[in-house]
Amino acid sequence: MKRIAEEKIIKWANSARRKPLIIRGxxxxxxxxxxxxxxxxxxxxxxxxxxxSQPHYHGAFSGELxxxxxxxxxxASAGRIIPGKTLLFIDEIQSCPRAITALRYFYEQMPELHVVAxxxxxxxxxxxIxxxxxxxxxxxxxxxTFYEFLLAIGKEVMAEKLLEPPCGHPAEIVTAIHEQLRNYFFVGGMPEAVAAYRESGSLLEAYEVHSEIITSYREDFAKYRPSVDYTCLDTVFATAAKTVGQQILYxxxxxxxxxxxxxxxxDLLCKAKLMQRVASANPSGLPLGADGGKRFKAAMLDIGIMQxxxxxxxxxAVGKENLLSxxxxxxxxxxVAQELLAWHGENLHYWSRTARSANAEVDYLAVRDGRIYPVEVKSGPSGRLKSLHxxxxxxxxxEQGWVLRDGPYEELPEQxxxxxxxxxxxxxGNRQHYPMILDSGTA
Structure with missing residues (x-):
């Protein structure tokens, strides 16, 4: 498989300003x-x-850092480590929080050593800590992402089309890509599920992998601190999946x-990155969310896990002519939520208005080149897009609204x-922000 984060991680390794790297997810x-x-x-x-799995290494971080x-x-156990020639990888670092603190001392006292956690x-x-x-x-x-999914299943040319401006795509290309997108809707982007589908060509194989992954997530619930009743966590997890796109009421x-x-x-499930809070925001200016909107929706980690x-x-999926149905x-x-997160940043926002006459809501707010664009995930004639208008x-x-649909690119400048x-x-979004976010600063 190929991940678009490969470019970022290699750039990190070769950077003169490199610091210890923490991969989160x-x-x-x-x-x-x-x-x-x-x-x-x-x-x-x-x-x-x-x-x-190797708790004896905790001792390395229990004394002088x-x-x-x-x-x-x-x-003593792992063999010689030579700065500049050895990559030290500290996996499952959350199991020893003091090891996270130790990363600062690798940066300050041995910056030539490549350390990834x-x-x-x-x-x-x-x-x-x-x-x-x-x-x-x-x-x-x-x-x-869907792009990485296409690469994984051998659709390299189709993947390249995704990165081209879609305004030049003929109807045949749009239809072909949407056919593969139908499969991605049910396989999702968890690497093990993608691998199972690639090797077998069976959506059912990916479905079995989803079951195993969900079981492993549920086994982790007992590790969440501060703790919450298991049944409550499990129910909230399942309910949030069934209410994607709807305003959440606790x-x-x-x-x-x-x-x-x-x-x-x-909040604990969001902390564990199993779901994402999508906050309402006022699109009058940047940064989005500065007004602290109280209404919010949820998006799940992965579309395959969600389904x-x-x-x-x-x-x-069989017999569905329109993916949006x-x-x-x-x-x-x-x-759309997980693609926006993967390509363009860590936060999602939408617009919502509550009024006596009628409520209105636009699915997402995108930012590109300093401008805000309301985004609807719908199909059908523009006249039905009342909230967007x-x-x-x-x-x-x-200055412009965007509609994502199961159809070709089209501009309606008069509207x-x-x-x-x-x-x-x-x-x-801003192209410079992908393939992934690599930054220094706060957690």
């Missing part, structure tokens, strides 16, 4: 694979320690728990609208 999105199959090949020697002392302990549920560990702000870099890894996530308890469960939690079998369009909205009328700074094929998400 949910379990099983491919963090360890990226290090072992891409980065490790750039070095004479590769040393990996896993702080979850000087690189020499820590490496002496690690080398990875872990899931890192936000829980960050709450227990002083995070080395400004002394580490972060790579945020999401599930495989009291409705699990009827046998209080709104406060459901709130806590929702499994919703109980949607792969057979549901599958599960009332919620799969399409989920697809209202948003454009209410906020003159939003200030552009219709994009559903797969066009790489073009809906």
């Amino acid at each position: 949910a379990r099983q999105v491919g963090k360890t694979w990226l290090v072992e199959n891409c980065l490790a090949k750039q070095f004479d020697r590769y040393v990996k320690i896993n702080l979850e 000087s690189p020499e002392v820590m490496l002496n302990v690690i080398e 990875a872990g899931s549920m890192l936000e829980f560990a960050f709450g227990e 002083s995070v080395p702000v400004g002394r580490v870099q972060y790579l945020h890894l999401q599930p495989m 009291t409705r996530l699990y009827e046998h728990a209080t709104g406060k308890t459901n709130h806590k469960a929702f 499994h939690l919703c109980g949607i079998p792969p057979s549901a 599958v599960y009332n369009g919620q799969l399409a909205e989920q697809f 209202l948003c454009l009328k209410t906020y003159p700074n939003c 200030k609208l552009i219709f994009w094929p559903l797969y066009s998400t790489p073009h809906l």
